[in-house]
Amino acid sequence: MQSPKMFIFCRNFDFPNDDFMILQQSVSLKSYNTFGIDATCRYFVELKQRDDVEKWVAMQQQSHDPFFILGGGSNVVFQQCIEKTVVKVSLRGIEAVKEDEGNVWIKAAAGEIWSDFVDYCVENRWGGMENLSNIPGTVGAAPVQNVGAYGVEAKDVIETVECIEIATGQWKRLTNAECQFGYRDSIFKQAFKNQYIIAAVTFRLTKNPKLQLSYGGISSRLEREGIEQPTIADVSRVVHSLRVNKLPDPAIIGSAGSFFKNPIISHDKYAVLLQHYRDLVAFPFEESFKIAAGWLIEQCGWKGRQLGRVGVYPQQALVLYNLGDCTGEEVKQLANAIQQSVKEKFDIDLEPEAIFIE
Ligand SMILES: Cc1cc2nc3c(=O)[nH]c(=O)nc-3n(C[C@H](O)[C@H](O)[C@H](O)COP(=O)(O)OP(=O)(O)OC[C@H]3O[C@@H](n4cnc5c(N)ncnc54)[C@H](O)[C@@H]3O)c2cc1C
Incomplete structure (x- = not known):
């Protein structure tokens, strides 16, 4: 029934x-x-x-x-x-x-x-x-x-x-x-x-x-x-x-929310990182660890910085935002620069969560 x-x-x-x-x-x-x-x-x-x-x-x-x-x-x-x-x-x-x-x-x-x-x-x-x-x-x-x-x-x-x-x-x-x-x-x-x-x-x-x-x-x-x-x-x-x-209100400040996924790293890599960074922000995830991508970006000095007409949000480094009339190309350039910094400093690949449409 x-x-x-x-x-x-x-x-x-x-x-x-x-x-x-x-x-x-x-x-x-x-x-x-x-x-x-x-x-x-x-x-x-x-x-x-x-x-x-x-x-x-x-x-x-x-x-x-x-x-x-x-x-x-x-x-x-x-x-x-x-x-x-x-x-x-x-x-x-x-x-x-x-x-x-x-x-x-x-x-x-x-x-x-x-x-x-x-x-x-x-x-x-x-x-x-x-x-x-x-x-x-x-x-x-x-x-x-x-x-x-x-x-x-x-x-x-x-x-x-x-x-x-x-x-x-x-x-x-x-x-x-x-x-x-x-x-x-x-x-x-x-x-x-x-x-x-x-x-x-x-x-x-x-x-x-x-x-x-x-x-x-x-x-x-x-x-x-x-x-x-x-x-x-x-x-x-x-x-x-x-x-x-x-997070910025999209009606006021343009963004795609969290720009990168939190990378997942092995137990061993986590242990090595922890030796160098006692304040590492990470969460157990299945058999591995999820590292806060915002923390990685902040450690690379990007929080609050800008490149062209795109910025890294001062309240949350995981968010890239539009400073006014930015282009998709400018967003890509900043995203690439951040990925490169994180790779050089931590040997971790950041994967964008946002999707680039060409
Ligand atoms: C300020 C802000 C905060 C955010 N916070 C979060 C958060 O906390 N957690 C989170 O997970 N995400 C978050 N996001 C990201 C975003 O909101 C989500 O990914 C949301 O689900 C995207 O929905 P959309 O309709 O805008 O999809 P779109 O951006 O239009 O599309 C996203 C993808 O879905 C596909 N798609 C959309 N609709 C369909 C459909 N009907 N059929 C097939 N494919 C489809 C598109 O082709 C594309 O691949 C945030 C974004 C912003 C701007």
Whole structure:
């Protein structure tokens, strides 16, 4: 028997088709990336419904033109002229699909704004995503790099990912295991890279949340506020406030958030580094150690510095930011310079988390 609540529709997927998919030429991407880079693309198309997705996929199978799938543009660095069709995924809709005693399964379309969706779940007391509050971007991109913050990753709550294979037009529903999630990684960055459009993600959320408070100062902030039995709303509020103090607001300062991944090094290498740097910031990770990339960058003297019109954020060395009208090339130059410094000083390769689009 299905619970009647199963049919609660938060925002229906089937709203009227008043905007047809339009292919535009030579479009500025400035308002489509949080770095605020004023690049242009050859063609731009926005997919607002499943129909649009299927139509564009059919067109693509004929043209074989180069393309890039875009969500909210918060993890990308555009180079100046992109000789590709930029395909913006703007499908909307949130729906409760299933419910039992302890859980609720919520399906969200790829174009939903991630942070609004998380807030919506928190308001409804559906637990599991509260630590992922206030991350920019869209729902559809969350499985791609398995977004994570404050000890929680999207993989902890994703049940299935619905996507279409561009080459065949076939729809698939991947299970969590099939997505092959890893640290800022998934099958969509590996074997399925640039081959699928994600249309919707279903999340399994809990009505009896187990809070994750041990990362990034959440518990100490709650203690200071005198909150002994925090709710998911408390955790979400604290995460919002911690992030505001640490990260630039993309509406004011252009950035792609954390620019590099935290590198993972062996036990032996960690032991050697620790001998030289007693204040090394590192966390055990599986059989290895994850080193704070921000700490490495700071040790190389980059915090607060700038190169051209790009800076290293003074409050958090892991963030590169736009000092005003910077180009993708300038971002690349600063990123390269930082990678080189870290390699020379620590013999560690920093891998960008942000994606360069040429
Ligand atoms: C201030 C700031 C803070 C941030 N903090 C965090 C953080 O705490 N944790 C974290 O993990 N990330 C963080 N990020 C990075 C970013 O928010 C995430 O990577 C986010 O998931 C990107 O979403 P997007 O919609 O903007 O994706 P985009 O930047 O548009 O695209 C990212 C990748 O996903 C692919 N993609 C997007 N949508 C689809 C789709 N529908 N189908 C198939 N592929 C798709 C793109 O092709 C691209 O490869 C931060 C960024 C900023 C600017």
